[in-house]
Amino acid sequence: MPRILVYILVSIAAVYLLLCAALFVFQRALIYFPQPSTIETPDTLLKLSVSDADLQVSVRPHVGPKALIYFGGNAEDVSRNLPSFSKAFPDEAIYLLHYRGFGGSSGSPSEEAIARDALDLFDRVYAEHPQIAVVGRSLGTGVAIRLASQRPASRLILITPYDSLLELAARQFPIFPVQWLLKDTFDSRKYAAHISVPTLLIMAEHDEVIPRVSTERLYGQFTPGVATLKVINGVGHNSISESPEYLKLIGAGL
Template sequence: MMQRSFIYFPTGAVEHRFGDMTFENDGASTTSIVLNKGQDKAIIYFGGNAENVAFTAPEFEQAFEPTLLEPELSELESSPYSVYLVNYRGYGGSEGSPSEAALLSDALALYDRLVLTHESVFVIGRSLGSGVATYIASERPLKKLVLVTPFDSIQSIAQKQFPFYPMSILLKDKFNSVERAGSIYSDTLILVAEDDKVVRRIHTDKLIESLVNRAPEVVLIEGAGHNDISQYSAYYQSISVFLNSH
């Protein structure tokens, strides 16, 4: 559908030095980049609508060093987390075409698979991925949830930008995180970019207000924009501290 061309900007496959995992769901094969395979704890990362996770993987590799996540570990010991960076359908060599229904189905199926092989599975969702991560948290008893530059709904953002168009009718893929927030009981960290021109603060605040079961921890990354928030040291530091808190 044409409306999806305004939401999804698939990135092609690129060569990288990391491990891959292929996952089948509903007749489509998707891939995830896997870092530090075989750990007891795992992180699933859902990226933005134009993100190539092959370029995000080195950031995770550098940031999630054992001395940062577990200070008592020596530099020679492994990080305690396996990290799965998801290529949505149509992204990074994954089969199919992206849609809300497909992304949510794939995400939940992947989560259900990984909880069988890891004692704990945490979820990080950035921008578009926050809508995917919020869905998982509303459907499963997720212990820790990280939302980066999240929104209330895609429909709300589009309606604000195009007030004279009936977005409730025009948009099929709404990613209505606010509607799902009432079913979320996870410990939640929300990272806000101070200079975000894509997801305005009003949309993030609506989501924050809707997380009524357990108030989220909110961290403002000063000076950051929507697309460069992960380049600020406070970004991964905040995530690391949150995931290792009890």
């Protein structure tokens, strides 16, 4: 083999390995995009102190047995949901978790850290509200389904859900061995079979982020009769909440 060709192949391999290393080191910067909170008043914020972080939770207090806990997307300011949720769901106390690094919460986000934070928030809310609907959107569906498999949620609602972040990453980076590189896999499939409470999956007809097949694969992992799949027509991944059907479907699933 000519020496120049060897040099070229070695250079290509070196660049490839360098890109793999960069993807491994900076992967969480490609997953999480922290946003500040736009709605902050003493009446709408709850501080949740956990072992290694102080978390901010946007809240609408309400006396009664029912509550809604919401986990947002990877670039979502969850406080923006507070006005519409408060109006649409008057009978529920509302808790919107700002992930670590988001909306004034300290720390850095990771799958395991967020999962622990979700458990801590649920236990805090459950002490006052024994009927908790767990709601997740996009990335947050992975948080919500894992939580609902570990705690006595009364309802589970998954908005634009996926079966596995690993599968999505493999689609987006097909030339890289993401199965060896990805730390936060959010493998919702393995939790679906452990869900026994009524579950609603809400899909966007023109979702440009989560492939339809990913949502349908997740739906197929639930025990028959547990989950229902609904499609909101004419909307995409980020515009789904603009549909008049959006809050209606969530409300129907509570």
